[in-house]
Amino acid sequence: MFRHSQLETVQAWLAHPAHAAMPLHARIQRAIRQLILDGALGPGKPLPATRGLAQSLGVSRDTVEAAYAQLHAEGFIDRRVGSGSFVARMGEFTAGYRRPTREALRRNQAPNLSRRGNAMFHSGGVREMLQPRPFAHGVPETRAFPLQLWERLERQVLREAGTQALHHGDPQGLEALRHAIADYVNLQRGARATAERVLVLTSSQQAMTLCANMLLDPGERIFIEEPVYYGARKAFDAAGLECVPVDVDRQGIMAQKIIDDPTGAKAVFLTPSHQFPTGATLALDRRLALIDWASRHHAWIIEDDYDSEFHYAGKPTACVQGLDAHDRTIYIGTFTKSLFPGLRIGYVVLPPQLVKPMTVARTLLDGHTASIAQLTLARFMEGGHFGAHIRTMRGIYAERLEILAGLVRRHLSGLVEPQVPIGGLQMPCLLTGDIPEQEAVLAARRVGIEMLGLSSLHATGKAQAGFLMGFAAYTPEELEAAVLKLAGALKAVRRS
Amino acid sequence: MFRHSQLETVQAWLAHPAHAAMPLHARIQRAIRQLILDGALGPGKPLPATRGLAQSLGVSRDTVEAAYAQLHAEGFIDRRVGSGSFVARMGEFTAGYRRPTREALRRNQAPNLSRRGNAMFHSGGVREMLQPRPFAHGVPETRAFPLQLWERLERQVLREAGTQALHHGDPQGLEALRHAIADYVNLQRGARATAERVLVLTSSQQAMTLCANMLLDPGERIFIEEPVYYGARKAFDAAGLECVPVDVDRQGIMAQKIIDDPTGAKAVFLTPSHQFPTGATLALDRRLALIDWASRHHAWIIEDDYDSEFHYAGKPTACVQGLDAHDRTIYIGTFTKSLFPGLRIGYVVLPPQLVKPMTVARTLLDGHTASIAQLTLARFMEGGHFGAHIRTMRGIYAERLEILAGLVRRHLSGLVEPQVPIGGLQMPCLLTGDIPEQEAVLAARRVGIEMLGLSSLHATGKAQAGFLMGFAAYTPEELEAAVLKLAGALKAVRRS
Numbered sequence: 008m009f010r011h012s013q014l015e016t017v018q019a020w021l022a023h024p025a026h027a028a029m030p031l032h033a034r035i036q037r038a039i040r041q042l043i044l045d046g047a048l049g050p051g052k053p054l055p056a057t058r059g060l061a062q063s064l065g066v067s068r069d070t071v072e073a074a075y076a077q078l079h080a081e082g083f084i085d086r087r088v089g090s091g092s093f094v095a096r097m098g099e100f101t102a103g104y105r106r107p108t109r110e111a112l113r114r115n116q117a118p119n120l121s122r123r124g125n126a127m128f129h130s131g132g133v134r135e136m137l138q139p140r141p142f143a144h145g146v147p148e149t150r151a152f153p154l155q156l157w158e159r160l161e162r163q164v165l166r167e168a169g170t171q172a173l174h175h176g177d178p179q180g181l182e183a184l185r186h187a188i189a190d191y192v193n194l195q196r197g198a199r200a201t202a203e204r205v206l207v208l209t210s211s212q213q214a215m216t217l218c219a220n221m222l223l224d225p226g227e228r229i230f231i232e233e234p235v236y237y238g239a240r241k242a243f244d245a246a247g248l249e250c251v252p253v254d255v256d257r258q259g260i261m262a263q264k265i266i267d268d269p270t271g272a273k274a275v276f277l278t279p280s281h282q283f284p285t286g287a288t289l290a291l292d293r294r295l296a297l298i299d300w301a302s303r304h305h306a307w308i309i310e311d312d313y314d315s316e317f318h319y320a321g322k323p324t325a326c327v328q329g330l331d332a333h334d335r336t337i338y339i340g341t342f343t344k345s346l347f348p349g350l351r352i353g354y355v356v357l358p359p360q361l362v363k364p365m366t367v368a369r370t371l372l373d374g375h376t377a378s379i380a381q382l383t384l385a386r387f388m389e390g391g392h393f394g395a396h397i398r399t400m401r402g403i404y405a406e407r408l409e410i411l412a413g414l415v416r417r418h419l420s421g422l423v424e425p426q427v428p429i430g431g432l433q434m435p436c437l438l439t440g441d442i443p444e445q446e447a448v449l450a451a452r453r454v455g456i457e458m459l460g461l462s463s464l465h466a467t468g469k470a471q472a473g474f475l476m477g478f479a480a481y482t483p484e485e486l487e488a489a490v491l492k493l494a495g496a497l498k499a500v501r502r503s
Numbered sequence: 504m505f506r507h508s509q510l511e512t513v514q515a516w517l518a519h520p521a522h523a524a525m526p527l528h529a530r531i532q533r534a535i536r537q538l539i540l541d542g543a544l545g546p547g548k549p550l551p552a553t554r555g556l557a558q559s560l561g562v563s564r565d566t567v568e569a570a571y572a573q574l575h576a577e578g579f580i581d582r583r584v585g586s587g588s589f590v591a592r593m594g595e596f597t598a599g600y601r602r603p604t605r606e607a608l609r610r611n612q613a614p615n616l617s618r619r620g621n622a623m624f625h626s627g628g629v630r631e632m633l634q635p636r637p638f639a640h641g642v643p644e645t646r647a648f649p650l651q652l653w654e655r656l657e658r659q660v661l662r663e664a665g666t667q668a669l670h671h672g673d674p675q676g677l678e679a680l681r682h683a684i685a686d687y688v689n690l691q692r693g694a695r696a697t698a699e700r701v702l703v704l705t706s707s708q709q710a711m712t713l714c715a716n717m718l719l720d721p722g723e724r725i726f727i728e729e730p731v732y733y734g735a736r737k738a739f740d741a742a743g744l745e746c747v748p749v750d751v752d753r754q755g756i757m758a759q760k761i762i763d764d765p766t767g768a769k770a771v772f773l774t775p776s777h778q779f780p781t782g783a784t785l786a787l788d789r790r791l792a793l794i795d796w797a798s799r800h801h802a803w804i805i806e807d808d809y810d811s812e813f814h815y816a817g818k819p820t821a822c823v824q825g826l827d828a829h830d831r832t833i834y835i836g837t838f839t840k841s842l843f844p845g846l847r848i849g850y851v852v853l854p855p856q857l858v859k860p861m862t863v864a865r866t867l868l869d870g871h872t873a874s875i876a877q878l879t880l881a882r883f884m885e886g887g888h889f890g891a892h893i894r895t896m897r898g899i900y901a902e903r904l905e906i907l908a909g910l911v912r913r914h915l916s917g918l919v920e921p922q923v924p925i926g927g928l929q930m931p932c933l934l935t936g937d938i939p940e941q942e943a944v945l946a947a948r949r950v951g952i953e954m955l956g957l958s959s960l961h962a963t964g965k966a967q968a969g970f971l972m973g974f975a976a977y978t979p980e981e982l983e984a985a986v987l988k989l990a991g992a993l994k995a996v997r998r999s
Contacts (some may be wrong), residue, residue: 025697026685037693044791044826081693082787097788102921111798115830118856119801124717124864131865135671149669158661165654173645173843175631190524197577201521215871221620225721245867273537291578292593295540302607305615324577330540334611347669349874358613368620371627371741373709377873378845469597 009055013042014123021064031066032073034103039074043083043094054084054092087390096181127245133212133238133330135348136457140337143457144477145314145434148403149347156392157383164382177363178370180207180354181381187388188340188354195394196315197228197325198338200356206365207376210353211313211341216237217355218274218309218337221368222357227308228272232260234464236283239276239311252466255282259289274307275300279327284435284464286428290417305470308336316345316397317479318430319405325495334358342384343382344432345397352376404479407486409432411478414490422497424480432479435461442500444472450496456489505551509538510559517560517757528569531800539579539590550580550588609809623741629708629734631844632953636984639953640780640929640973641810644899645674645843652888653879658879668874673841675858676703676850676865677877683884684836691890692811693821694834696852702861703872707837713737713851714770714805714833715742717864724768725805728756730960732779732816735772748931748962751778755785770803771796775823776811780931780960780971782924790823797831804832812841812893813927813975815901830854838880840928841893846870848880900975904930907974908990910986916978918993920967928975931957933967938996940968952985 009017016289020026020038029037042048045492054060057075061068075092078084086092103447120128139146179185185205208214217239223229225247228231231240233252243250254261259282265275273380275297279289301308328338341353357365387393408427411434415425422442426435438447448460458474478486505513516522516534525533538544550556553571557564571588574580582588616624635642661668675681681698688694704710711734719725721743727736729748737852739746747768750757755778761771770795775785806823824834835848853861865871883889904923907930913920918938922931934943944956954970974982 015805021543029690033690040693040821040826073829077818080817095787097791111829115798115854116856118860119803120860121716121718121719121720121723123720127717127864127867128860130863130867132674132863133870134866135870137673146671149666150668152664152666154661154669158658162654165650170645170648170650170843173648173650173845175633175642175844177633178630194525194529197536209869209873212867216868220617221623222615224617224619227617228927238709241867245864291591295593302611305610307615307751318826321576322573325536330536333542333607347666348668351870351873360612363613364616364620364624367628368623368741369621370630371626371708371737372712373705373869374629374631374847377705377847377876380876381874390830400589411759445568502562 009063016042016047018064030450031063032070032077035060035064035074036077036350040081042464044079048094050096054094056091056304058348069382084495098351118412123245123247123451128240128313130244132478133241136440139480140455140457141481142433142478143475143480144459144475145344146477146480147344147347147432148400148480151400151403152347153396155380155390157387160386160390160392161379161383164386165379168382172382174378176375176378176381178375179366180376181378181385182273183389184381184385187385187393189356190251191388191393192326192338192340192356193329196323196338196340197329198356199329199331200338203230203360204357204362206353206355206357206362207381208353208369209310209351209353209376210343211339211370212238212242212353214339214353214355215242215276215309216246217353217365217368217372218307218339219243219248221361221365223248223273224227228270230260230265230268230275231273231465231466232276232278232282234284234461234470235276235466236278236311236313237464240466243276250466255285255287259287259293260297262293262300266296266300266306271304274309275307276311277327278311278313280312280323281428281431282319283311283313283431284459284461286426286431286435288324288429289327291324294330298331298333298335301331304335306335309339310336311339313339314344314431315342317401317404317432319401319408320382320429328356334360345382345393346401350380350384352380361387384393400479407478407481407483410483411476411486411490414487415476416491418494419497422494422501433477435473435475437473440497440501442472442497444474447472447497448474450494450500454492454496456493456496458493505556505559509543512538512543514560516949528566528573531556531560531567531571532564532573535574536577536579545592546590546592548590550590552587570650573759583832594827601812604645619741619743626737626740635973635976635980636951636953637977638929638974639976640955640971641840642973642976643840643843643928644896644976647896647899649888650842650890653883656882656886656888657875657879660882661875664878668878670874672871672874672877675862675873676701676872677874677881677988680881680887683881683889685778685852687884688822688834688836689826689853689888692808692819692834692836693825694852695825695827696834700855700858702851702853702858702865703877704849704851704874705847705869706839707807708734708738708836708849709868710833710835710849710851711807711869712742713739713864714803714835715744717737717857718803719744719769724766726756726761726764726768726771727962728772728774728778729962730780730957730966731772731776731962732809734805734961739772746962751781751783752822753783755783756793758789758796762792762796767800768802770805772805772807773823774807774809776808776814776819777927779807779809779923779927780929780955780957782922782927782931784820784925785823790826794823794827794828794829794831797827798829801844802831805835806832808834809835810927811835813897813900813928815897815904816925816954819926824852826827830856833857840918841878841896844990846876846880848876896975900928903977903979906979907982908971909984910983911972914986914990915993918990918997922969929971929973931969931971935971936993936997938968938993940970942996943968943993946996947989950988950992952989952992954989
């Protein structure tokens with residue numbers, strides 16, 4: 008009772024490689040469903056008898072019977088004893104049987120995003136390199152991570168917790184982990200934290216999204232550093248905030264400009280330990296002045312302490328949060344750089360009055376952070392392994408930075424001037440020759456070298472030409488090979 | 504050179520149990536820092552000589568020296584050879600040295616949230632039970648989860664991937680996992696998915712947040728079911744959408760009301776497999792009519808297929824996404840209920856035109872899903888363990904539902920009428936006696952029994968009194984004990 012073309016449609020479905028994972032009866036059911044949905048088999052039309060269709064398709068009758076049973080269960084066909092199966096006449100609607108017109112299909116191909124969705128899409132998002140190669144920035148060395156120790160601790164905590172570890176977790180984060188984080192930031196970062204003020208998240212990116220939405224409404228102003236970390240600016244743009252760039256000099260953000268600004272703002276975003284991308288450390292007097300400003304204006308300081316673990320000249324300056332007796336500072340930390348990016352654990356240390364609101368909001372975003380990773384990390388920190396890992400990596404990174412600076416001076420002199428930072432995972436460089444930044448970045452990319460141009464980090468057009476060179480994730484040999492390649496590429500540009 | 508009270512302040516810091524985790528020199532440094540920040544030690548004031556302070560505090564001179572060195576490094580003090588240490592006079596600002604006034608402290612205690620932040624806070628968020636007890640809904644049985652198998656597979660994938668597993672992951676999700684998800688939803692849910700159209704997230708809550716923000720602007724309308732899943736409504740409210748409730752009957756949402764609505768909406772949110780909370784399955788003709796509506800109005804269907812794995816009467820009806828030839832449907836799935844809540848992996852199957860925008864937006868929210876969990880889950884699915892686990896749990900849950908329905912009929916007759924669903928993890932019940940819903944829920948809670956009142960899920964006031972009883976996570980013995988307790992509590996209410 009199928010026309011030849013209909014039978015062919017069914018046979019094509021059966022044979023299509025994309026459907027190979029599906030059992031035969033499901034493929035037959037799906038093919039007939041499609042004929043009905045497309046209107047090729049109209050309401051009331053009879054279906055072939057199971058025996059006949061089984062013969063035509065060369066399958067068992069049971070297989071066709073299973074397909075018809077499912078079509079019946081889903082309401083696509085009626086089955087009448089003695090007279091066979093028919094395409095169902097649906098009571099409420101017949102409009103359902105409409106094949107999309109070409110016009111509708113064309114129109115439907117447009118994403119049709121919201122205005123804010125469109126803006127987020129066109130921001131390009133925050134893309135990270137999946138297989139980092141020199142000189143991708145912000146990437147830690149993961150080859151040295153004590154993965155076997157991590158696995159052993161995970162087995163240990165799972166043996167103790169059992170299937171208890173599988174439940175929903177506290178949206179504020181595992182208490183043991185919050186304690187370990189508070190102890191760490193108090194001791195190493197001079198913070199004023201308690202476990203009650205820590206909120207465990209998945210990343211510093213999530214922390215920025217949370218702050219932007221919970222603390223500011225669309226159109227409200229936030230001071231940002233100029234140049235600024237792109238992930239922060241994009242999070243604030245996505246939340247509809249007005250970003251107001253404030254220049255950075257060697258002492259960090261120029262706090263006086265904030266204090267003198269007649270319009271003010273509801274918040275300021277800072278990377279005080281190693282300003283991104285310049286590497287400047289925010290001076291103490293500016294820190295205190297900004298705390299005073301925030302307190303007087305009831306504004307917020309969002310402190311992103313993203314890679315302060317890696318400070319190579321003495322101890323890093325204590326964080327702003329630890330200096331703030333006024334409870335105006337939200338401290339953002341992450342394990343992405345200190346442990347590994349795939350972990351997805353970050354955190355905020357909050358003023359007491361924000362703990363409940365932020366925790367509630369986090370349940371609306373995505374619930375809570377995965378339990379097993381939290382348990383393992385807490386054990387890793389409690390056992391002193393976190394501190395030990397940081398110390399090891401700090402030594403490795405300090406050496407790599409020195410090597411990279413030497414290599415740049417040796418092989419790129421006259422072209423590039425390194426601005427050796429006192430901490431962090433990347434070194435800013437200025438282009439001193441006549442090669443435009445964009446050309447340098449593209450020439451590098453052509454030979455497989457990644458560099459982030461500095462201009463893209465400036466809201467205004469006044470950037471000095473240059474780029475960031477990540478060094479932490481690459482061995483001395485990899486750094487040397489890459490610098491030589493880069494030198495070749497840049498010299499070729501200059502000649503051309 | 505400290506006044507007696509200043510010395511006491513330092514001594515109190517040293518002795519305070521909250522600082523026990525800090526080494527001595529850090530405690531001394533922090534105490535002096537506090538004296539400076541509080542203005543007790545003004546700019547230019549001399550500090551005691553290290554030897555003298557060491558004697559007064561009963562510590563070694565090296566310890567005090569380490570504290571002074573850090574204060575100096577952070578810019579709090581100047582050190583002059585031969586004349587000792589002095590509180591720094593900061594160039595740019597003196598305003599920093601301001602102790603918060605009582606008025607400022609009081610004012611700063613207010614959270615000072617944004618309007619949207621305040622609304623999110625006051626929504627109460629989406630709280631889950633950390634230690635589920637009867638009859639908390641939506642909770643799977645995790646005690647039966649094959650945790651040892653899971654751990655073995657994790658060891659396997661980590662042996663293969665090594666530290667490669669620690670890198671940033673593809674923001675769209677691990678390709679192997681996307682393949683496994685596509686195969687699963689195609690076969691079991693009748694979807695039209697490919698790995699290219701799957702976006703791995705952390706939860707269905709994140710999926711709803713993403714859809715709400717990417718597809719609709721604040722003030723735009725979305726049709727929701729009445730009654731509706733609270734997590735969805737809160738996500739839409741948080742995004743500033745106008746939720747338009749549409750009644751649900753035994754055939755699911757009343758699609759004709761949507762089609763007839765003169766104002767329309769940009770999207771509709773559906774739980775077609777087992778409507779939350781009624782358990783109704785959306786009829787086929789309504790599914791087709793809604794697809795037609797969405798195509799004609801260029802609107803979106805957000806299909807939350809949250810617990811369709813657990814269908815107890817035959818196979819579940821194919822999902823709306825699989826019927827939609829117009830690419831208007833976003834299919835949301837989660838492993839929270841099919842595996843375990845602490846995993847934090849959910850996903851969406853997207854129309855092709857939304858894949859890039861949604862992936863970009865996800866990088867702005869929180870980057871990507873944790874790598875090790877994705878690798879392990881992909882292996883778990885590829886090995887057929889996911890299918891096997893679902894089949895086992897479906898059998899267990901079907902039995903528990905039958906037992907609970909029997910217990911309610913036996914012990915709560917005249918008070919409560921069970922509305923046995925054909926799938927899902929909870930059973931709706933109507934209160935047939937004269938006990939008001941709120942009283943029943945509170946009486947149950949007093950004896951340690953959790954129930955979700957149905958009224959809270961209705962936007963309008965016309966709900967029948969009743970509640971949801973989760974059954975999946977509790978053994979027959981636990982269910983019986985809890986029903987007996989509940990019967991006692993409800994009968995006591997009726998008598999009083």
